[in-house]
Amino acid sequence: MNVIRIENLQKSYGSGLVLKDINLEVNSGEIIGYIGPNGAGKSTTIKILIGMIPDFDGKVEVLGHDVKSNSLEVKRLIGYVPENASLYDTLSPMEYLRFLGSLYELEMNQIEEKATELLRLFALYDQRDDRMTTFSKGMKQKVLLISGILQNPEIIFLDEPLSGLDANAVILVKEILSQLKQAGKTIFYSSHIMDVVEKISDRIVLINKGTVIANGTFEELKAQRETGSLEQIFNQLTGNTEHVHLAEEFIQIMNR
Numbered sequence: 001m002n003v004i005r006i007e008n009l010q011k012s013y014g015s016g017l018v019l020k021d022i023n024l025e026v027n028s029g030e031i032i033g034y035i036g037p038n039g040a041g042k043s044t045t046i047k048i049l050i051g052m053i054p055d056f057d058g059k060v061e062v063l064g065h066d067v068k069s070n071s072l073e074v075k076r077l078i079g080y081v082p083e084n085a086s087l088y089d090t091l092s093p094m095e096y097l098r099f100l101g102s103l104y105e106l107e108m109n110q111i112e113e114k115a116t117e118l119l120r121l122f123a124l125y126d127q128r129d130d131r132m133t134t135f136s137k138g139m140k141q142k143v144l145l146i147s148g149i150l151q152n153p154e155i156i157f158l159d160e161p162l163s164g165l166d167a168n169a170v171i172l173v174k175e176i177l178s179q180l181k182q183a184g185k186t187i188f189y190s191s192h193i194m195d196v197v198e199k200i201s202d203r204i205v206l207i208n209k210g211t212v213i214a215n216g217t218f219e220e221l222k223a224q225r226e227t228g229s230l231e232q233i234f235n236q237l238t239g240n241t242e243h244v245h246l247a248e249e250f251i252q253i254m255n256r
């Protein structure tokens, strides 16, 4: 069953067309690794899917709801972990999670219990009432991860979710994602950390300059190329095979 359907999606900012013609279907229970170079349009796609960007061309449905005409229902059903640790950091983690939980109309005692326990699992229990202005990037990212799953959503959209996390937290999040998948959740996962995408994704969708240029399992993508790792496939498909020369040029300019 399709839980995400994207048909002929186009998105412009001013005169610049950043999503050219995206067509994509995601099945229930799949982990999609959504990858591409900087500026390819990954975050823009995710923001359209979660109903944050309403002005686009084409048809986008999430869990059977048209995101343009029914974005509130979509927002109710999905979880979103944004990139760049963007949260209200003058609040404490508990205040932030109470606020988020109440937007999702969760019971206050349920929010208290779940938030406290999830913060404990991420080693943030002792800081649960501290203002997040003093938090490191990774500590903020942990709070964002909790806020994306607090309401037990059907689909979880993660935009660079491992950003700033230490090695222990990365292992924990990878395990959480694979157990969420086993529990039937659909995960739309965008990241630049190729070895993690390679390991956790059922299907990898590679976009470049606003267009899907590859869509398949890691084994399928590998079978079409001579190269072995997803990082090498990514470099080959997005035309970046010049990194040694680029690095030499970089150092030469630096030394001038």
Ligand SMILES: Nc1ncnc2c1ncn2[C@@H]1O[C@H](COP(=O)(O)OP(=O)(O)OP(=O)(O)O)[C@@H](O)[C@H]1O
Binding pocket: 013, 018, 036, 037, 038, 039, 040, 041, 042, 043, 044, 045
């Ligand atoms: N609010 C905006 N106004 C104008 N242009 C924007 C805006 N947001 C994104 N863009 C442009 O749209 C393009 C796609 O950006 P997007 O953030 O979706 O890329 P991305 O694939 O997520 O990149 P990254 O890997 O660097 O996070 C870029 O050229 C970017 O400059």
